Amino acid sequence: MSQRPRLHLLRLAWLPLCLLLTACHVDMYDQPRYTANQPSELFADGRAMRPPPANTVAMGSFDDQSAMFTGRLNGELAVELPMELTAELLERGQTRYNAFCAPCHGQTGEGNGVAAYRGGLTVPTLHNDRLRTVAIGYYFDVITNGINRMYSYANRIPAEDRWAVAAYVRALQLSQHANADDLNPEERQQLP
């Protein structure tokens, strides 16, 4: 009699095999929540990612009248950066410029980027007297709103980075329009 319960248990030894059936469970793979770029049946446009409602702005430090976000001071294009000019800002601007602007404007700003070349587009150079002397807010304004055939890049480049690009454009302009008298004697010796 003492063996009977143990035998009884042995007969249940196949039960762990049922675990194999659960291996195909995918409930947790697709949980009832949205991730980026997923479709949605809930919204009329079929998108889970919601575009911001019209005429709304971000809360917090956002000031839609400030030079930081408009490129303008009292309606005029800003002539100064709304932040401090640092080496980091220029480096940041360089990476943004090379990623977003260089395809058309070229890495030196001559307007000979690969998209311009392959597409047969005439892209104006950044190195002429008008653009060298225009207020720096002009560049912010163009990146934000686009101009002529150039689209707005505001949804891909945050405002701070747009200023960094504007500052880097100034550096590019200087690089192609530098005065040899501004160099110190050592540097001047390296000129060809």
Place this chain on the structure above:
Amino acid sequence: MSAQIFPRNANAIAIISIVGLLLLIGGIVAALVGVYLSPWYTEVGNAKAQPVPFSHKHHVDQLKIDCRYCHATVEQVAHAGFPSTDTCMSCHSQIWTNSPLLKPVRDSYQSGEPVVWNRIYDLPDFVYFNHSVHVAKGIGCASCHAGTNEQNLTAKAQALWMGWCLGCHRNPEEFVRPREEVFNMNFDTSSLTLDQRVSLVEEYQIPTDGRLTNCYICHR
């Protein structure tokens, strides 16, 4: 003499059936593992049809356009950012404007209806992954998306096994690269010495105290 209950070959049949059963079970397990690892299940290398036959090879390898031109949020948020129709049109409003291949993009731009692409990577919802931290800590696009710049049609480069994730989380010094090279698809991390990579891990403050292999790092 009483008749034998079992025939003479009963022992052999018993042994062969036991061995055969074991082989059968082993074979089934091996076949399941094989299916599990095969591209049929993982979709690695299987290019999917898309509404527009977008070529990374053309845009990345030949035109040298930076990854961030289209995947613009990769440095700021968890997802790399799928380009909107506006992004496509910022070039293709001027270039290839009559191409029938780009008609879905032009239609989308006019109607406001998104182009519905077929997803390549479908990370399970129980895994947390953040692009921005990897990019900021010197893990290159090519570490996970190797060869995407060579693909005419995009296909998965990795099956995203957990063991594969852990390989890097255990030994980040094997895969780290300088931040300037993160978006360079052709950079070879083995061009740095191990010492150089170890010092990058230190400089970028990648934790080496085991935190990176904590369950909670990815399953949160």
